[in-house]
Amino acid sequence: MTTEQRTFAVLVDNEPGVLARVVGLFAGRGYNISSLTVTEVDHELGLSRITLETSGTPIVLEHVKNLLQRLVPVHSVADLTSFGPSVRRELALLKVSGVDKNRVESLRIADIFKAEVVDAGLEHFIFQIHGEPEHIDRFVDLMRQLGMVDISRTGVAAISRGPEVLLK
């Protein structure tokens, strides 16, 4: 069976251990998480939103969704990939260091990718780039060849397109 990539959004009670439960569910079954973000989204109600990306066969992915839904602190789970179009965004910080012509080249590429310089010195730049993760991947590939020495990515945040709210 073919392996598919999915983005799940999970609304959970912001309580100790909730992330461990979600991550443990994947780890204990040998499923891989390719991206994970989590932050409180409603302080009043104490709710956090987890966005995670994983891959597997359709059956495994359906099972993952049901297992997530079964966790006690989980309010709802949405499969943003199969439901319909969604917006996926990520932010990355890249440190490029060097003194040669690659330094200038990296600035030009950054300009093309609409990356922003957030720190600069005589021997380095730090670029901030955001957009779809695939867009960042392409930028990172180029920067790697131009002296990238460090990188930090946030992981994907995603939300469904259109007026409907998937997570309640």
Place this chain on the structure above:
Amino acid sequence: MQSAQATNSEQQLLDEPRCGARIIIDCLQEQGVDVIFGYPGGAVLPLYDEIFKQNQIRHILVRHEQAAVHAAEGYARSTGKVGVVLVTSGPGATNAVTGLTDALMDSIPVVCLTGQVPSYMIGNDAFQEADTTGITRPCSKHNYLVDRVDQLSEKIHEAFDVARNGRPGPVVVDLPKDVQMAETRVYKSKEQVNRRSFQVVTQPAASGIEEAIEALSKAKRPIIYAGGGVINSGPQAAMALRQFAKMTGMPVTQTLMALGAFPASNEQFLGMLGMHGTYEANLAMYNCDVMLNIGARFDDRITGKLDEFSPNSTKIHCDIDPSSINKSVMVDIPVIGDAGEILNALIAAWKSGSHSLDATAMKKWWAQIDAWRSRDCLAFNQPSGEAEIRPQHAIKRLNEALKGKDYYISTEVGQHQMWAAQYLDFEEPNRWLTSGGLGTMGYGLPAAVGAQIAHPESLCIDVAGEASILMNIQELSTVMQYRLPVKVFILNNQWMGMVRQWQELLHGERYSESYTDSLPNFVKLAEAFGGKGIRITKESELDQAIADMMAYDGPVVVDCCVVRNENCFPMIPSGKPHYDMILNDEDKAAKPIEGAGRNMV
């Protein structure tokens, strides 16, 4: 300051502050708990102090924390109530892990209170500290570390809700000692606790019921495959199962977990299915055209080889846990809800639609089933008199002696467990207590303790093997302390019988470490714990020994020495489909196990 006042005014405040330990006891009393199975230690002393000061809740002192959980499971299974466990931090909690996993696998409602080192010492490698919530996260339905005394009542009540509702399971509440000792005026009653994120669907969707009835009413070879969900739903579900089977005339098979939901004596009952199930049940599953799975989960012991599992049937799967649907077997009609509610809905829909099955087709189907039945797959040969006792015969005679009695049977795990499942008859739910999912040796004796505590006047028998019983033999001391008339009926073949059987079938008869040398003298052992011991070796002694065991007003250990190399048949070897059963020893030679099946457990 203002917000704190606002919160306080919403909560019901006690007139006088109480310590956390007292709050916990108050919660347990409010939940209707009448017994706790536990073992004290440093981190739970405040709780034990509060137990000492009251009379409503009885504490049963076990001899090992694993046994505390199994006893609570035995109590829960035989009553339908939540079993409650109290253990200390560190080793107390880690010892409970096997029991918790057992309860998780078999969906048994248990609340396990664990002591913890004071909250300000957590993470310091304090004496008897363990990361209890970390360790128990994958082996509990849910767990809590309560770090503020104000939250105690809410968390305890919530723990009971979670354990009991939906698919039941074990819930751990970790209680730091300083939280038990801190005082609070905050007490939430159980009505005030409602977790928004944990909402269980019990009523089935009308569309699912319609589809199910549509498929069932057109069936020519239907079968009902009932599981532990019918027991968990309560006695009413078992009654509904009987009613639905009666009104439709469908054959019924049950999993190991469900025995008793449908009466063994009913003509429509085909016996247990699965690896050691009956020939007729497994072949009916293979050949059926519509399967109604109610409260079972297509366990690997049931399905055998997955791609050949009931290949031509429309499968209806009724389960309260959506994650059970399409987990291993793809089904055609999923119905989410409580087993009892679903059965009631099916009954109502069958009635209102005035459905009946095709009589000719059903006659043919039953004739086929009767032909399979005539193979008499549970037959064995027992010479009488001086002859050695066959284990199957011992169980069969025990079953005869049990007729008309009020009894609860627990088992350990292995061959004796399967023989008990095959040869003992259960007419009612909640009478059969066995470790199915996890397969925990050492389960039976403490489970019998839990059942006996709940039903002091009933006959509680642990059908055991000589290897399993040694895993929690210390509980004979608990049995004596509370003067429990628990009976232990050991089928002693000196082997870890099921291990030996698999070594014979799959590992070239190399019996690696499956023989127990230096077994104890079980009679003296029973006597050492203050009970009665009986040892028998001959068929002629069997009935008398069973009668003596039942007549004795106190604990008895029967060491029933049986034929040593008996195999448990029928058997679907792992990785084989339902039609490929080994029925007896002659059959065995013709069907060597090879290939992928050897990788399975």
